[in-house]
Amino acid sequence: MKKIAAVLLMVFIAVSLAACAPNREYMGFGFMGTFYSFKGVGGVEQKELEKKLLELENLVSVDGELKKINEAKAGEAVKVDAATYSLIKFAVDFNKNSSALDISLYPIVKLWGFDNTFNENSSLTPPDDQSITQTLTHVGLDLFEFDDENMTVTKKDDLAALDLGALGKGYAVSYLLEKCGFKEGILNLGGTIGAIGKEYKVGIEPPFGGESYFAVFTLKSGEVCSTSGNYQRNYVYEGTLYHHIFGDNGRPVENSLASVTVVCGSGAAADALSTACYVLGAEKSKELLDLYDASAVFVYEDKNVSSYKLDVNVTSKDYKLKVEE
Amino acid sequence: MKKDFRYYKESKPFRLWDLAVVGVILIMVVALLLVLFLPRQEAAGVKIYYKGELVRTVAFDGSAYPVLKYNGVTIVIEEGKAYVYESTCKNQYCVKHAPISKSGESIVCLPNQVVVKIYGGEKSEVDEVTK
Numbered sequence: 001m002k003k004i005a006a007v008l009l010m011v012f013i014a015v016s017l018a019a020c021a022p023n024r025e026y027m028g029f030g031f032m033g034t035f036y037s038f039k040g041v042g043g044v045e046q047k048e049l050e051k052k053l054l055e056l057e058n059l060v061s062v063d064g065e066l067k068k069i070n071e072a073k074a075g076e077a078v079k080v081d082a083a084t085y086s087l088i089k090f091a092v093d094f095n096k097n098s099s100a101l102d103i104s105l106y107p108i109v110k111l112w113g114f115d116n117t118f119n120e121n122s123s124l125t126p127p128d129d130q131s132i133t134q135t136l137t138h139v140g141l142d143l144f145e146f147d148d149e150n151m152t153v154t155k156k157d158d159l160a161a162l163d164l165g166a167l168g169k170g171y172a173v174s175y176l177l178e179k180c181g182f183k184e185g186i187l188n189l190g191g192t193i194g195a196i197g198k199e200y201k202v203g204i205e206p207p208f209g210g211e212s213y214f215a216v217f218t219l220k221s222g223e224v225c226s227t228s229g230n231y232q233r234n235y236v237y238e239g240t241l242y243h244h245i246f247g248d249n250g251r252p253v254e255n256s257l258a259s260v261t262v263v264c265g266s267g268a269a270a271d272a273l274s275t276a277c278y279v280l281g282a283e284k285s286k287e288l289l290d291l292y293d294a295s296a297v298f299v300y301e302d303k304n305v306s307s308y309k310l311d312v313n314v315t316s317k318d319y320k321l322k323v324e325e
Numbered sequence: 326m327k328k329d330f331r332y333y334k335e336s337k338p339f340r341l342w343d344l345a346v347v348g349v350i351l352i353m354v355v356a357l358l359l360v361l362f363l364p365r366q367e368a369a370g371v372k373i374y375y376k377g378e379l380v381r382t383v384a385f386d387g388s389a390y391p392v393l394k395y396n397g398v399t400i401v402i403e404e405g406k407a408y409v410y411e412s413t414c415k416n417q418y419c420v421k422h423a424p425i426s427k428s429g430e431s432i433v434c435l436p437n438q439v440v441v442k443i444y445g446g447e448k449s450e451v452d453e454v455t456k
Contacts, residue, residue: 005343008350012357028377029438035377039452120416120436191456203451209421212430213454229453261455315450 003185004019019182032057032169032189040185040197048278052176059084060168062106062116062161070106070161087164087171087268094272095141098288100279101272105246107138112252114233114244115163123237126242132250139250170226171270172200186219188304194224194267206316207258207299215297215305216315217263224267227298228274229259243276253279256300260285264294271298279319282306282324298324369428369446371407373400376438385446398439407441409434 028046029035031053038049058064065084072078080088091103111116111131113124127135131162138159145154153162164171173187173194184197193202199220203213207229219225230252234243247253260277264270269292277285282298286308289296295310303312310325370384374393383390383402390402396411408424414436422432427449432444443449 005347005350008347008354012350012354027374027440029435030376035433035438035440037453077375120414122415186452188453191454193453193455200452201450203454205454205456209418211423212425212449213451216451225455232456 017079024182024185032061032172034169034190036190037188038182038185040182040187042183043181043185049176049180052179053172056168056172056175060087060164060171062163062165066162066164069155072155074155076158077147077150077154079150079152082151084164085153087167088153088162089146089148090268091164091167091272092141092144092146094269095274096134097291098280099248099275100276100288101166101246102139102141102159103162103164103166104139104141104143105250106161107135107159108246108250109163109165109244110161111135111250112234112242112244112246118233120245122145122235124237124242126237126240136250166228166275167268167271170224170267171265171267173224174267182223192224192226192267192271193219195219196221203315204259204261204297204299204312206319208303211316214319215312215314215321217297217310217312219263222265223263224265224270225261225263226267226270226274227259227261228278229257230278231258245275247279255281256302257281257298258301259299261297261299261310262289262294263296264292266292267293286324351372369405370444371400372442372444374442376395377440382444388390395439396437398437398441400439400441405446407443408432409441412437 015218024040025036026038026046026049028050059081062070065080068080069078094101111127125320138157143155143160151322156297169189169192177187177194177196186200187194199218201216202219202225206214228245230243234241243252245253257278260274262270262273262277264273273292273294276288277296283317285296289308297309297310297312298306303319304322305319306322306324314321368384369383371439372379372380373393373395379394380395393400396440398419399410401408401410406426409419409422409432412419414434417423419432419434425432425443427447428443428445429449431440433440
């Protein structure tokens with residue numbers, strides 16, 4: 001009799017404990033220049049998550065740790081936070097694999113007005129050729145020296161500057177999913193999404209507006225997906241669209257792509273890859289994607305879609321899917 | 326005291342009070358399981374958030390729905406769906422967005438920090454949308 005009572009009591013306690021991992025639904029604006037939402041079970045309270053978001057923002061934003069480097073004079077060894085330093089080094093190594101992502105393009109990004117003063121409501125004018133050529137002399141990772149032991153960065157040019165905008169959100173998503181103790185959940189930081197504890201269905205936003213999504217894929221636990229495209233952070237001047245992803249000529253990349261979505265086990269890599277693959281195009285991206293064990297979906301201006309190693313289900317009849325080999 | 330002690334020691338397993346205690350525990354367990362695992366009968370409707378805070382909930386109840394305006398975003402609610410009719414933002418993504426009708430679907434106006442979200446009813450096929 002006592003045994004039965006004990007078993008029942010244990011069941012009761014177990015169920016009570018399970019109920020202690022509460023369902024979470026958080027949402028907020030103003031972190032890392034975008035919105036975030038989290039749906040899941042367990043882990044930290046919203047306040048704690050937002051505190052971590054602010055910390056992360058300081059680590060990756062040009063108003064935080066990077067400001068020390070960007071405002072430093074040539075020859076000055078600048079010490080930055082270990083996390084910032086390792087993310088910079090990740091981006092430098094990435095650049096060795098593919099020059100399509102260059103975090104030293106920041107002077108160009110700024111010249112075009114796509115730094116964090118950019119506001120969807122602002123009116124901008126593209127810079128003239130001369131200022132682009134002039135600004136490009138301050139661009140290049142060879143203008144920086146890295147001291148891994150002391151975690152310092154030394155510039156060779158006063159005006160050289162770094163920007164982790166292409167990796168920051170992905171890095172933050174991976175970091176938060178790892179450190180917040182969530183039992184399961186899906187975290188969306190301005191469209192860069194990570195899953196933990198179980199798989200989730202993720203839609204891809206159509207670059208041309210309309211429905212909520214035009215295609216769906218499965219995001220497994222531990223994976224992060226990131227999308228880059230010309231349809232966000234852009235402006236139209238005299239009928240021409242200027243967007244925020246730049247080539248080494250200091251101008252927005254011109255190609256037939258509207259967006260690229262990348263899925264990868266590392267958030268920073270997923271984020272970096274989505275930008276790089278947008279610059280490279282599908283064919284030249286394959287090797288790079290393989291290197292990071294990632295998969296991707298390419299969306300073209302003519303609404304053709306091609307997927308590389310990602311099982312994607314196109315739900316809109318306006319889009320045609322081709323599977324890349 | 327002594328007498329009481331002997332009473333418990335010699336007592337047989339099934340006593341009225343034992344049964345009562347087991348019964349109460351059983352009822353608590355069943356009740357808790359029901360609360361935890363029974364699907365919630367949640368009515369459907371629209372939730373509007375400004376700067377991440379819930380500012381308005383409108384249930385789909387067949388009534389005449391108000392046209393709502395928050396920070397320059399005008400939201401139209403019809404039976405079972407909602408959309409952004411106009412917005413002061415420059416990119417107009419929220420206005421171009423198709424009406425939403427399934428649970429979990431949302432329209433985000435990033436410049437104006439307004440989110441329109443559907444709750445309850447038929448679930449969306451996706452958990453999130455990458456952009």
